[in-house]
Amino acid sequence: MRMAEPTDMEDSETVSLHQRILSDIREKILSGAWAPGHRIPFEHELTAEYRCSRMTVNKALSQLAKAGLIERRRRSGSFVRQPLSQAAVLELHDIRVEVEALGLPYRYERLERLKRRGNAEDRSLLGLSAAGSVLRLEGLHFAGERPFALEQRLINLSAVSEAGDEEFLEIAAGPWLIGRVPWSEAEHRIRAVAADETVADALDIDPGAPCLVVERRTWSAEHPVTHVRFIYPAESHTLVARFTPSQG
Amino acid sequence: MRMAEPTDMEDSETVSLHQRILSDIREKILSGAWAPGHRIPFEHELTAEYRCSRMTVNKALSQLAKAGLIERRRRSGSFVRQPLSQAAVLELHDIRVEVEALGLPYRYERLERLKRRGNAEDRSLLGLSAAGSVLRLEGLHFAGERPFALEQRLINLSAVSEAGDEEFLEIAAGPWLIGRVPWSEAEHRIRAVAADETVADALDIDPGAPCLVVERRTWSAEHPVTHVRFIYPAESHTLVARFTPSQG
DNA sequence: TGTTTCAATATGTATATACATAATCGCCAC
DNA sequence: GTGGCGATTATGTATATACATATTGAAACA
Numbered sequence A, B: 001m002r003m004a005e006p007t008d009m010e011d012s013e014t015v016s017l018h019q020r021i022l023s024d025i026r027e028k029i030l031s032g033a034w035a036p037g038h039r040i041p042f043e044h045e046l047t048a049e050y051r052c053s054r055m056t057v058n059k060a061l062s063q064l065a066k067a068g069l070i071e072r073r074r075r076s077g078s079f080v081r082q083p084l085s086q087a088a089v090l091e092l093h094d095i096r097v098e099v100e101a102l103g104l105p106y107r108y109e110r111l112e113r114l115k116r117r118g119n120a121e122d123r124s125l126l127g128l129s130a131a132g133s134v135l136r137l138e139g140l141h142f143a144g145e146r147p148f149a150l151e152q153r154l155i156n157l158s159a160v161s162e163a164g165d166e167e168f169l170e171i172a173a174g175p176w177l178i179g180r181v182p183w184s185e186a187e188h189r190i191r192a193v194a195a196d197e198t199v200a201d202a203l204d205i206d207p208g209a210p211c212l213v214v215e216r217r218t219w220s221a222e223h224p225v226t227h228v229r230f231i232y233p234a235e236s237h238t239l240v241a242r243f244t245p246s247q248g
Numbered sequence C: 001t002g003t004t005t006c007a008a009t010a011t012g013t014a015t016a017t018a019c020a021t022a023a024t025c026g027c028c029a030c
Numbered sequence D: 001g002t003g004g005c006g007a008t009t010a011t012g013t014a015t016a017t018a019c020a021t022a023t024t025g026a027a028a029c030a
Helices: A017-030 A043-050 A054-066 A095-101 A120-126 A161-165 A173-180 A197-203 B017-030 B043-050 B054-066 B086-092 B095-101 B120-126 B161-165 B173-180 B197-203
Strands: A070-073 A077-080 A106-117 A133-143 A146-156 A185-194 A210-220 A223-233 A239-243 B070-073 B077-080 B106-117 B133-143 B146-156 B185-194 B210-220 B223-233 B239-243
Touching: A017 A043, A017 A054, A043 A054, A054 A070, A054 A077, A095 A106, A095 A133, A095 A146, A120 A133, A120 A146, A120 A223, A133 A161, A146 A173, A146 A197, A161 A173, A173 A223, A185 B185, A197 A223, A210 B210, B017 B043, B017 B054, B043 B054, B054 B070, B054 B077, B095 B106, B095 B133, B095 B146, B120 B133, B120 B146, B120 B223, B133 B161, B146 B173, B146 B197, B161 B173, B173 B223, B197 B223
Parallel strands: none
Antiparallel strands: A070 A077, A106 A133, A133 A146, A146 A223, A185 A210, A185 B210, A185 B239, A210 A223, A210 B185, A239 B185, B070 B077, B106 B133, B133 B146, B146 B223, B185 B210, B210 B223
């Protein structure tokens, strides 16, 4: 019985082999290295590549199939899938796309950019245990001339150091990060609040007006990457999510 | 009432055993038969119950754990989870569960019940093309003495005729429907609004105060089943949804 | 009384194996 | 050619087995 030995992985944490296969493949797909339609290696090839049994590979691939990332066809192999269906709403949340879907011109404007050593609140928002540098950004998304959403973001520079060199003057950090950091997990919190003075001012609405707040924390391989808070004036925004009963 | 017995399997389709275990348990949890905190049978017990190997049981339970429905603890067993992962929040959205997770006593109170021929608005909300009978319900969910959420619901009686005979005086229609109608699809709309007079009055908050509104339409095999609108006072509620890419 | 140790236990992960099933390829007959 | 048919192939599901690991409860100890 050969135990799963960290053969050529020196950064290897105590991650199960099955997890490693899973995230390797997921990353290839999300990063675009394997485009939709691409045939991923056969089980027996992965078996050889990872030096493990077919069951282990099979479990990982089945999981990817269930998650909708790949499609498996008997006798043909497994293929990267096109759609990104329901979850797209809550996963991507690309404001440019939303705005342009409304037929309005999109624009982003940075309000604030600040590099600092993370304070207690930063660490709590990011879910960091140790202190480290963070980048704080604040910006406005416009739909035409009207403010569409206010964005307040923290980026964990220990996880994404290159972000420290970016200005983010006219591009939002979201799209920038998506192309660079393959995220493995995200958590959303959605709530309603009354606009305070600052928010009302930025969004050009009345103080006290209801706003929809969407907060998202993102992890990449266990490391917190970013925390972002989107604040939408109530009248401008409805989240839509469509589900079929999930099975895991 | 429930036929969890593997012995009398007259309905045996060509479903894999692993799928059957999975859906049996899921149903027990979603229907509330196994409340949050309940310890589900050990792997070796399920092994005996379903006459299969531990691997098969393990695969099913691992999947439920990944989906966030249960939590597994070594040496202790597996337990129905409290904290509502995405599945719980957006799929079932059982307010009783949410309230009890807060450690508060739950109560439901019907405000209105009305059977009528669906008008234009009803049809639009339900997504019905033809006219038919609908049941309109309005009720309040309490957490302790405080109103926790206002529920406004339409049920398509052509799809669920038995609902017409129910009073729904002290039980909300949500749990009732879940046990009866296997839904195949749901769509959520989430937004923020300011409370109007009626809502403010029911929820015992100030008019104009921000509220989180969650609307859900549910289909069962292409037929619209129900449309429900939950209105939460902002301070009482945050939706939480956790994702791995495309939901694993 | 408090702490340390240890065995028991349930889950976590991996193995090798077996057979079923669906899709495809190539061969052969017509 | 072309239509059918079996062999091949990749995945689907299940088995029995093995050992790792975390946690608990109780016994042994200071």
